Amino acid sequence: MNSLANIKTIAKRELGGYFSSPVAYVFxxxxxxxxxxxxxxxxxxxERGQASLDSFFMWxxxxxxxxxxxVGMRLWAEERRVGTLELLLTKPITAWQAIVGKFLAxxxxxxxxxxxxxPVFLTxxxxxxxxxxxxxxxxxxxxxxxxxYLAISCMTSAMTRNQVISFIISxxxxxxxxxxxxxxxxxxxxxxxxxxxxxxVSSFSVMTHFESxxxxxxxxRDVCFFLFVIGFALFTNGVIIRSHRAG
Amino acid sequence: MIKVENLSKAFGPKxxxxxxxxxxxxxxxxxxxxxxxxxxxxxxxxITGFIPPSDGKISVGGFDMLTxxxxxxxxxxYLPENAPAYVxxxxxxxxxxxAELSGLRGDERKKAVHRVVEMCFLESVLYQSVxxxxxGYRHRTCFAQSIIHDPDVLVLDEPTDGLDPNQKHEIRxxxxxxxxxxxxxxxxxxxxxxxxxxxRAIIIDRGQIVANGTPRELKLKSEFAGAVxxxxxxxxxxxxxxxxxxxxxxxxxxxxKEENGxxxxxxxxxxxxxxxxxxxxxxxxxxxxxVDELRSEEGRLDEVFRSxxxxxxxxxxxx
Numbered sequence: 001m002n003s004l005a006n007i008k009t010i011a012k013r014e015l016g017g018y019f020s021s022p023v024a025y026v027f028x029x030x031x032x033x034x035x036x037x038x039x040x041x042x043x044x045x046x047e048r049g050q051a052s053l054d055s056f057f058m059w060x061x062x063x064x065x066x067x068x069x070x071v072g073m074r075l076w077a078e079e080r081r082v083g084t085l086e087l088l089l090t091k092p093i094t095a096w097q098a099i100v101g102k103f104l105a106x107x108x109x110x111x112x113x114x115x116x117x118x119p120v121f122l123t124x125x126x127x128x129x130x131x132x133x134x135x136x137x138x139x140x141x142x143x144x145x146x147x148x149y150l151a152i153s154c155m156t157s158a159m160t161r162n163q164v165i166s167f168i169i170s171x172x173x174x175x176x177x178x179x180x181x182x183x184x185x186x187x188x189x190x191x192x193x194x195x196x197x198x199x200x201v202s203s204f205s206v207m208t209h210f211e212s213x214x215x216x217x218x219x220x221r222d223v224c225f226f227l228f229v230i231g232f233a234l235f236t237n238g239v240i241i242r243s244h245r246a247g
Numbered sequence: 248m249i250k251v252e253n254l255s256k257a258f259g260p261k262x263x264x265x266x267x268x269x270x271x272x273x274x275x276x277x278x279x280x281x282x283x284x285x286x287x288x289x290x291x292x293x294i295t296g297f298i299p300p301s302d303g304k305i306s307v308g309g310f311d312m313l314t315x316x317x318x319x320x321x322x323x324x325y326l327p328e329n330a331p332a333y334v335x336x337x338x339x340x341x342x343x344x345x346a347e348l349s350g351l352r353g354d355e356r357k358k359a360v361h362r363v364v365e366m367c368f369l370e371s372v373l374y375q376s377v378x379x380x381x382x383g384y385r386h387r388t389c390f391a392q393s394i395i396h397d398p399d400v401l402v403l404d405e406p407t408d409g410l411d412p413n414q415k416h417e418i419r420x421x422x423x424x425x426x427x428x429x430x431x432x433x434x435x436x437x438x439x440x441x442x443x444x445x446x447r448a449i450i451i452d453r454g455q456i457v458a459n460g461t462p463r464e465l466k467l468k469s470e471f472a473g474a475v476x477x478x479x480x481x482x483x484x485x486x487x488x489x490x491x492x493x494x495x496x497x498x499x500x501x502x503x504k505e506e507n508g509x510x511x512x513x514x515x516x517x518x519x520x521x522x523x524x525x526x527x528x529x530x531x532x533x534x535x536x537x538v539d540e541l542r543s544e545e546g547r548l549d550e551v552f553r554s555x556x557x558x559x560x561x562x563x564x565x566x
Contacts, residue, residue, distance in 0.1 A: 002350070009347040013333070013340075020335045020376075083331030087392070090295040091348040092321040245298045 006093045010101030011108070014075070018109050031067055031113045038063065039120060051128025056120050057138045057214045061178050061207060064149050069170040071110060072153025073163045075102045076241070080161040089245070099237050103154055103230075110146045114139065134216035141213020144226040145206055149174050151233035158240040174206075177229075181205020248273050248322075248400050248430035249294065254303035255454075256289050263289045264300075265454035271447075273399065276426035278445035278462075279434035282556050286454040287434040288328050291404050294432070295325045307400055321350065324398035326406055330389035334378035338369055338388050341377055342395060349396035363391040366421065382409045390418065394425070401425065403433035407440060419444050438548040452556040465551050472546030473516045475529045478539040480509050487512050494528045509539060 018024040035056065039045050043055030079085040088098055124130050149170075156170040157163075179185050181202045189198045202208050206229075209222040249271040256264040264286040271277045281287050293300045294307070296316045305312040310319035333341055342363060346356045364370055367387045372380055377388060390406060406422065407415045422431060423444050435441065441448050442462045450458040450465070458465055466472055479487065484502045491500035491514045503511035516525045526543050533541070 005352070006348060009344065013336070013344050016340070017333070017335050082334065083327060083329060084333055086292070086297050086327045087325075087331055087345075087389075088348075090297050090320060090323070090325045090327075091345070092317050092350065093348055094317070 003094070003097050006097045007101040007104065010088075010093075010098055011105040014102050014105030015109060018071075018105075024109065027067070027070060028113050028116060031063070032116060034063055034067075035059070035117055035120070051124055051130040053120060053124055053130065053135050053138065054214065056117070057142060060142050060145060061210055064146055065171060065174050065178060068110065068146055068149035069153045069156075069167045069174070071106050072150050072170065073157050073166040075106065075154055076158040076237075077161050077163045077166045080244075089241075095238055095241055096234075099154070099234055099241070103151060103234060106150055106154075107143075107147050110150060111143055114143060114146065131216065134214075137216045137218050138214045140218065141210050141222070144213075144223065145210050148177075148206060148226050148229045148233075151230040151237075152177075155233045155237045155240065158237050158244075177204065177206045179205075181207035248308055249432065250304075250306045251290075251294065252304040254290065254293060254305065255301050256286075256293060256298070257301045262454050264293070266303075267451070267454070267456055268303075269449060269456065269459065271400075271430045271432055273430050274427060275447060276422060276431045276433070276445050278441040278448035279432055279451065280436075280438070280441060280448055280552060281434075281451040283436075285451045285556070287451060288404055290451070291325075291402050291432065291434065292327075295323055295402050296320050321396075322398055323400045323402055324393035324396065326390050326393040326401075326403040328404040329408075330386045332377045332385060332389050332392075335376065337374050337376050338364075338380070338384075339373045341388065342392055345392040346395045351396060359395050359397075363395050366394070367391040368417070383411060383414050386410060387414070387418075399429055401429055401431040401433075403431065405435060406433055407435065407437065415440075438552060442548060450552060450555055457555050458551070462548065466546035466548055468555075469546030469548075469551045470515065470554075471513075471544045471550060473525065474544045474546075475514045475516075475525050475541065476503070476544055477512050477514065477529055477533060477541050478509055479512075479533060480537040480539055482510060482536050484510050484512070490532055491529065494525075494532045496525045496528055513544075 038059040039053075039056040043059065045055045048055060076085070079088060089095060121135060124135075125132070152173050153166070153170040156173065157166040159169065160166050182205070186198055186202050189201060203225075206226075209225045212219055212222050251270065252268050254264055254267045255262065267286075267290060269277070279287050279290070289298070292298045294305055294312070296305075296312045296319065299313065307319040308322040310316075310322070312319045333344070336344065339360065342360045343356060346359045351359050364373060367390060369384070369387060369391060372384050372388075377385060380388065386406075386409060390403070393401065393403065401422075403422070407418050410418065419440060422433065425431065426444070426446070433444075445462055447459070447461055448465055449456055458468070477487075477491070484505055487510055488500045488502060491497055491512060494500075494514065496517050497514045498517050500512060500514045503513050505511070514525065514529055523543075526541070530538075530541060
């Protein structure tokens, strides 16, 4: 009960932090511009002649790759740089309450940005009659994907007091998670003639897990994968913070 | 209220705090003195639970900081060094946030914020964002968050650092008043502050406690403690020291300076001698001279501080 209240307090502050500076608005505008550009220009939304949002969702793993670390990079790095971490962690709260609170705030923010893409949903429904179940599943998957990248960004943010370093490391880790399911990489492994290796590596990829959402399948295994990565990254986040304090 | 036993902290091979023990009771204001890098901030961070000690025990209000940190932290108000605050929040928002984390909700929260705003004179900047504040206001804002839940224990790391003399005076007054009901530890470089505020002081150097006592006791360790300063006119310096040196309780007598026919001389007492006696003896010895001034000296904290914390070679140099 008490811990929920603490998490809420921290999440509220963190969310307020986004909107009290231009960061939130800049991020949302850029996110919407880029999704629009990729969906309609690069994704050939109109030329496809299909009432689906495939060309919208297929870009999400790549867009998030750079945008989500922007949201997550300041979470801990900034606290360490300014010294407020000392203030926060000497309050009668546990470190994991702070970790979960910060993560949730950023996730809610990303969810809000994602929700603001509703015009594409309206457009596709106006132009044709898409399978809205598929679209909602894909939105759900997209949110989980964003959460996964975000948890990794939280973790890298705790590693350093420099936001740029935190950004770069988290992009690299997320890129790794994307690439291990990317056809050129899996093809390379297929040529090595070790099918179990291919399966193992590609099972770590967010691509393979995200794809099934875009096809309208909400598989508990995929959901578990994302939740597991989030849990693991946040746990590591806690370990890093503790090790910093231990000096 | 605060009990620290055999506290040590090592950063790699470097021992920042080495086997420090002390306790602070309610109604005490403990001054934490020491040169930069002596381990003051590290000790305070361990007491407030920000970093775990390498060795030793800390208990706050009966709760062990290592095994039971949450209730222990609830009793502490902490002002970290350099007074950090969330720069993107308003003063009001920041104080409200800190109140909520200390478990104050709803009406209680409102009252708590109102109380500290009044105590720390923050009304005029209440809805200003923290990064637009001057250093003094920012410091007071951070100080306000440390007392927002009216804690029994206050740990203040250089609470008057960077404030102007008026603000320093205000904060000192505040600390002294709160010290009547709370247990307070605060660190400072300013020695006059220790005399003005503390009921007890600890001098820490290279991680170890090198002196512990009331400001008065510490001052008695000074060479000057109980010394008598004599200003006379129309007497040669050599004759003066000769006569003073022969006074029974005087250990040695030195000329401080000679100026415009006046001679300042200081007579140092034998160990364990009371001031009054020496004063009378010196006055008797100066019987026939034209005395302009005669006073006994209290001993100086800064001199004690230097003699304790400077390594021997540096001490030679300053002499």
